[in-house]
Amino acid sequence: QVQLVQSGAGVKKPGASVKVSCKASGYSFTNYGISWVRQAPGQGLEWMGWISPYNGDTNYAQRFQGRVTMTTDTSTNTAYMELRSLRSDDSAVYYCGRDGRRVSIFGVIDSWGQGTLVTVSS
Amino acid sequence: DIQMTQSPSSLSASVGDRVTITCRASQRINTYLNWYQQNPGKAPKLLIHAASSLQSGVPSRFSGSGFGTDFTLTISSLQPEDFATYYCQQSYSTPFTFGPGTKVDIK
Numbered sequence: 001q002v003q004l005v006q007s008g009a010g011v012k013k014p015g016a017s018v019k020v021s022c023k024a025s026g027y028s029f030t031n032y033g034i035s036w037v038r039q040a041p042g043q044g045l046e047w048m049g050w051i052s053p054y055n056g057d058t059n060y061a062q063r064f065q066g067r068v069t070m071t072t073d074t075s076t077n078t079a080y081m082e083l084r085s086l087r088s089d090d091s092a093v094y095y096c097g098r099d100g101r102r103v104s105i106f107g108v109i110d111s112w113g114q115g116t117l118v119t120v121s122s
Numbered sequence: 123d124i125q126m127t128q129s130p131s132s133l134s135a136s137v138g139d140r141v142t143i144t145c146r147a148s149q150r151i152n153t154y155l156n157w158y159q160q161n162p163g164k165a166p167k168l169l170i171h172a173a174s175s176l177q178s179g180v181p182s183r184f185s186g187s188g189f190g191t192d193f194t195l196t197i198s199s200l201q202p203e204d205f206a207t208y209y210c211q212q213s214y215s216t217p218f219t220f221g222p223g224t225k226v227d228i229k
Contacts, residue, residue, distance in 0.1 A: 044209065044223050095165055107213025112167070113165065
């Protein structure tokens with residue numbers, strides 16, 4: 001079965017960076033894209049961007065441009081999301097999810113990781 | 123960016139009730155509309171994509187409809203495991219945006 005397993009929770013200081021991993025199994029990693037979505041405590045869902053493990057194409061939400069980098073490692077079937085210059089309002093649960101096909105972004109996330117809580121605090 | 127709104131923001135219902143949640147987009151999105159269910163502390167789960175296509179494994183009591191700007195999610199007979207928060211999401215254009223959610227709790 002499709003499974004996405006994310007890295008553990010962490011606490012970061014303002015201005016620091018965080019890199020969240022998402023290891024996929026149960027399907028052909030390069031045949032599907034990966035979207036990243038975050039959810040601040042008690043708040044709704046916010047789409048951050050998408051990456052194609054097939055060719056590395058990315059599509060970032062404008063508000064994260066310049067601060068986020070999404071990458072994949074096809075040798076380990078793992079996707080990564082790095083967010084830099086962290087602020088307190090970046091405190092959230094970050095989710096990865098399977099989305100789209102090869103080089104096509106669909107915006108339909110049919111399988112989700114368990115989420116990674118990132119807390120930004122001095 | 124396309125703005126998504128949902129109504130109501132919360133509702134109380136009983137097991138067996140028929141429940142309808144409405145979602146509206148700020149511009150026409152054809153049928154590029156998806157619905158997710160989220161239980162507390164859990165990841166969202168895809169229920170319906172393309173406005174009315176039931177995701178594999180999702181019970182048939184869930185249904186979706188709509189086109190353009192106005193969409194609905196209907197639960198025909200609410201079950202105990204359906205008490206959760208429901209989000210609509212447009213996949214017409216990036217950034218893909220979600221509605222603020224509708225919390226369904228027990229009356």
